[in-house]
Amino acid sequence: xxxxxxxxxxxxxxxxxxxxxxxxxxxxxxxxxxxxxxxxxxxxxxxxxxxxxxxxxxxxxxxxxxxxxxxxxxxxxxxxxxxxxxxxxxxxxxxxxxxxxxxxxxxxxxxxxxxxxxxxxxxxxxxxxxxxxxxxxxxxxxxxxxxxxxxxxxxxxxxxxxxxxxxxxxxxxxxxxxxxxxxxxxxxxxxxxxxxxxxxxxxxxxxxxxxxxxxxxxxxxxxxxxxxxxxxxxxxxxxxxxxxxxxxxxxxxxxxxxxxxxxxxxxxxxxxxxxxxxxxxxxxxxxxxxxxxxxxxxxxxxxxxxxxxxxxxxxxxxxxxxxxxxxxxxxxxxxx
Amino acid sequence: xxxxxxxxxxxxxxxxxxxxxxxxxxxxxxxxxxxxxxxxxxxxxxxxxxxxxxxxxxxxxxxxxxxxxxxxxxxxxxxxxxxxxxxxxxxxxxxxxxxxxxxxxxxxxxxxxxxxxxxxxxxxxxxxxxxxxxxxxxxxxxxxxxxxxxxxxxxxxxxxxxxxxxxxxxxxxxxxxxxxxxxxxxxxxxxxxxxxxxxxxxxxxxxxxxxxxxxxxxxxxxxxxxxxxxxxxxxxxxxxxxxxxxxxxxxxxxxxxxxxxxxxxxxxxxxxxxxxxxxxxxxxxxxxxx
Numbered sequence: 001x002x003x004x005x006x007x008x009x010x011x012x013x014x015x016x017x018x019x020x021x022x023x024x025x026x027x028x029x030x031x032x033x034x035x036x037x038x039x040x041x042x043x044x045x046x047x048x049x050x051x052x053x054x055x056x057x058x059x060x061x062x063x064x065x066x067x068x069x070x071x072x073x074x075x076x077x078x079x080x081x082x083x084x085x086x087x088x089x090x091x092x093x094x095x096x097x098x099x100x101x102x103x104x105x106x107x108x109x110x111x112x113x114x115x116x117x118x119x120x121x122x123x124x125x126x127x128x129x130x131x132x133x134x135x136x137x138x139x140x141x142x143x144x145x146x147x148x149x150x151x152x153x154x155x156x157x158x159x160x161x162x163x164x165x166x167x168x169x170x171x172x173x174x175x176x177x178x179x180x181x182x183x184x185x186x187x188x189x190x191x192x193x194x195x196x197x198x199x200x201x202x203x204x205x206x207x208x209x210x211x212x213x214x215x216x217x218x219x220x221x222x223x224x225x226x227x228x229x230x231x232x233x234x235x236x237x238x239x240x241x242x243x244x245x246x247x248x249x250x251x252x253x254x255x256x257x258x259x260x261x262x263x264x265x266x267x268x269x270x271x272x273x274x275x276x277x278x279x280x281x282x283x284x285x286x287x288x289x290x291x292x293x294x295x296x297x298x299x300x301x302x303x304x305x306x307x308x309x310x311x312x313x314x315x316x317x318x319x320x321x322x323x324x325x326x327x328x329x330x331x332x333x334x335x336x
Numbered sequence: 337x338x339x340x341x342x343x344x345x346x347x348x349x350x351x352x353x354x355x356x357x358x359x360x361x362x363x364x365x366x367x368x369x370x371x372x373x374x375x376x377x378x379x380x381x382x383x384x385x386x387x388x389x390x391x392x393x394x395x396x397x398x399x400x401x402x403x404x405x406x407x408x409x410x411x412x413x414x415x416x417x418x419x420x421x422x423x424x425x426x427x428x429x430x431x432x433x434x435x436x437x438x439x440x441x442x443x444x445x446x447x448x449x450x451x452x453x454x455x456x457x458x459x460x461x462x463x464x465x466x467x468x469x470x471x472x473x474x475x476x477x478x479x480x481x482x483x484x485x486x487x488x489x490x491x492x493x494x495x496x497x498x499x500x501x502x503x504x505x506x507x508x509x510x511x512x513x514x515x516x517x518x519x520x521x522x523x524x525x526x527x528x529x530x531x532x533x534x535x536x537x538x539x540x541x542x543x544x545x546x547x548x549x550x551x552x553x554x555x556x557x558x559x560x561x562x563x564x565x566x567x568x569x570x571x572x573x574x575x576x577x578x579x580x581x582x583x584x585x586x587x588x589x590x591x592x593x594x595x596x597x598x599x600x601x602x603x604x605x606x607x608x609x610x611x612x613x614x615x616x617x618x619x620x621x622x623x624x625x626x
Binding site: 024027028033037040041044046048049052115116119123129131132133134135136137140146148149150154157158190193195197198240243253254266271279282290297312 | 598
């Protein structure tokens with residue numbers, strides 16, 4: 001706020017909609033605070049984590065039980081240890097857990113989210129109520145929702161009362177995975193629904209009417225019109241969910257607990273190493289997760305063409321956001 | 337779904353197909369509301385049970401009680417302090433984020449410059465980095481400089497996801513405002529800075545406010561940073577404190593107390609969310625982030 005313009009008022013007055021002169025410098029001035037902060041809290045740590053992952057702590061404790069200073073450079077040994085060392089089982093377990101959670105929860109959340117969005121879009125009575133209630137799972141802190149589900153899933157809890165069986169949900173085993181999946185889906189499917197609803201609302205009513213006139217059934221018009229038209233929004237929502245589940249920590253840690261093989265994720269294993277002061281291996285785990293997330297994001301964006309920047313994109317020709325012509329044209333083709 | 341039966345003649349309301357459609361929608365509404373609220377309801381109900389019939393699965397407490405709530409605020413638990421810590425961390429994070437983010441968002445929304453798409457992409461990409469890869473080096477750094485158990489050790493890493501989120505939302509809001517206003521102000525002799533202060537900021541107030549709520553909620557709900565950077569009870573935030581509640585009888589998990597604490601942490605958020613639901617939904621959809 002304190003960074004006022006660097007150019008004089010005369011120059012500013014002359015600038016018009018396009019204002020090219022001086023704009024770059026002003027932009028740089030205005031952008032710099034954010035970039036300085038992000039460089040400090042994101043850029044530095046990421047690079048430093050990579051550096052750290054190439055080191056191992058010295059011999060640990062000295063005779064008095066104090067930590068001996070001095071890390072030694074070990075090259076890629078932390079990585080080779082993780083992939084093939086004696087503890088590689090733990091890594092691969094965490095890797096598959098993370099991947100499994102990601103695939104299953106994202107699929108469930110997408111399906112449920114789209115279903116919720118369709119319901120909300122059609123509802124006229126009770127619309128306010130649905131919207132209000134859909135924000136509740138989103139607003140609850142993940143930790144609290146983890147505890148809440150732990151309470152629901154405990155041995156003589158309400159979940160077992162409903163299904164009439166005695167499942168020890170929060171002990172090791174597939175049911176623990178299931179518990180995490182249910183809890184995560186509960187919390188985030190409504191959020192996906194909310195985003196998809198926003199996408200549904202920009203579809204003009206006429207498109208669906210035209211399709212109905214042409215004899216398209218509800219199912220047909222959902223697959224051929226609704227889904228393609230919300231696809232951009234949906235892809236962004238799915239991408240955010242993907243990246244969020246890949247770094248999952250709070251929910252399994254609180255719902256099931258740390259050091260549980262069934263639900264240990266990559267973040268949990270890295271956190272565990274770090275709290276045991278094994279910063280080198282911890283940083284290696286974190287770097288692997290980082291690369292994994294980056295690869296997934298890149299693949300997703302490239303393969304499916306998720307446009308995250310979307311309307312904010314600066315087009316070369318004109319200033320205003322792209323008109324929503326593309327999806328409309330596509331829908332017209334289908335309807336025609 | 338029932339389409340194939342009749343081709344449903346247009347413009348005649350109340351056909352069979354429409355009625356089923358409406359019924360299905362109503363059922364859907366009920367299902368969605370139950371889905372979202374039932375677990376939350378269970379938390380509230382469980383919080384109000386007496387500790388003696390905590391494990392009762394009746395839909396309503398046989399006898400309402402606030403003993404779980406008084407247990408939360410017992411002197412040894414330190415939950416009041418934890419709430420205060422959460423307010424400090426989330427509050428400072430929100431304030432810093434808004435001050436820094438507003439300026440950047442203004443540039444991203446209102447100026448034309450090269451590499452803008454790259455800048456947007458970078459901002460959004462940073463919010464996707466897995467938290468743990470930032471926490472580990474920072475944890476080591478903060479240990480070295482003696483920042484463990486300080487507020488700044490929690491606030492700074494929280495900025496890593498709060499700031500991109502805020503910049504993104506604010507950019508979306510700034511873009512919605514007509515450019516003519518600012519130009520008119522500049523034609524009338526305002527500098528760009530004055531136009532920003534006197535025209536844009538007041539107009540953007542609702543957007544800034546919404547972003548503040550979203551940022552605050554995100555920071556308030558944060559867990560792993562606060563868990564890593566603090567090992568002293570007095571500095572724990574509310575989320576960490578709840579997760580570490582210990583029962584009166586050793587290994588028993590004090591579910592009742594935890595549910596009560598969960599209600600205390602969550603209900604203010606839920607109330608804020610319900611009051612500002614339109615704005616929040618607009619903000620979430622515009623930003624599309626988290």
